[in-house]
Amino acid sequence: MLDHKALARYLIALADDELILGHRNSEWTGHAPILEEDIAFANLALDEIGHSRLWYELAADLLGEDRARFPDRQVFLRPAEEFRNLQLVELPRGDWAFSMLRQYLFDVFEQHRLAGLSESTQASLAEVAARIRTEEIYHLRHTRAWVTRLGLGTEESNRRMQAALDALWPYARGLGGALPGEAGLPAGVVPDSAALYEAWLAEVSAFLAEAGLTIQPGSPDLQSPISRADHSSDFAALIEEMQSVARLDPEATW
């Protein structure tokens, strides 16, 4: 028997990751180093926020909520402490290298997870995963190209990428923690996060090495991933800004 509430909690965490990463990426709009990348990052942001909406809608169906209203309520009226995104995606955007590398690390994990989800025994989940997966092919193609270009580019671009990797790595390892609700789901509904992590680690380790980047030894290990219930101080400011207009008049229609 499928525990609908457990699966909804899982999907809301996925949606929160996509939403918050999309929000951080949107902060580059008008500020990216070149026009092409300004356009690209605005699109990445829009795609991720679009994907978060699909996951929130699916969670609404499982909870018997109104799918037309549920996503906005989750995004604009939920207190910061109830978000279940990774700290990885809420960290301030940093420099261009930091944002690009974060997107790459997230995209690789997402490709592995979407491959698993598109085989889910829960048909509605498999369908949405298949939809998102093909779009994510474009993200990964883009971020892989940039990680290589910056990693092997100039002394400065390599130095900045290495600094970004050093800063991101302890947070990126949080990707391997089980998602909320995951433990309560029967086999075949969602892929095992620990197994996805192993596949992710093998892929990014090889790719980063080829891009001239070094994973520093002694990073915190998977045994103590950062809980998705814990957020950084920067997160409160992000949520306050994101929700400020909606909270002026929660019943307003657009």
Add this chain to the structure above:
Amino acid sequence: MVMSKPAATRPSEAEIWEALSQVPDPEMPFVNLVEMGIVRELGWQGGRLQVTITPTFAACPAYEVMQAEILAALAALGLAGAEVLVSHNPPWTSEWISAEARQKLKDAGLAPPPRHQGDLLGVLMDPVPCPRCGSEQTSLRNSFGTTPCRMIYTCNDCKEPFEMFKPL
């Protein structure tokens, strides 16, 4: 109580498809929602028409406008209580864009998405012919464009930039 027309006076399915073929894509008004493969299926539920659509890109900002325009076209046919259902099963693919719509995209200066039969990464390695001069000497400038469904190229022969509808 739901008011609906008796079956005998309903517009025929052909008439409904014809009306939906007049609904332009909000972002590309030179093609319509039927030939883009977005309108998928018609069905009746207790005298009420249900139109199933499959949105293209998940973040397509035109998606709500599409639903409103479909309902308006149906209301003009006398089908006021119609409903738009959204399905991602199977997910939309650019393979569903008709040959006629591909030609319209090209005529509007937008390179149509190449046929990929499921191999997206493979087809992205192939040259993209310039929709203006037909040259295959073109270069990718950006995998992302002015909307989620476009990417930007330049033609090395006629020197013009152009957009391609992303294969999906």
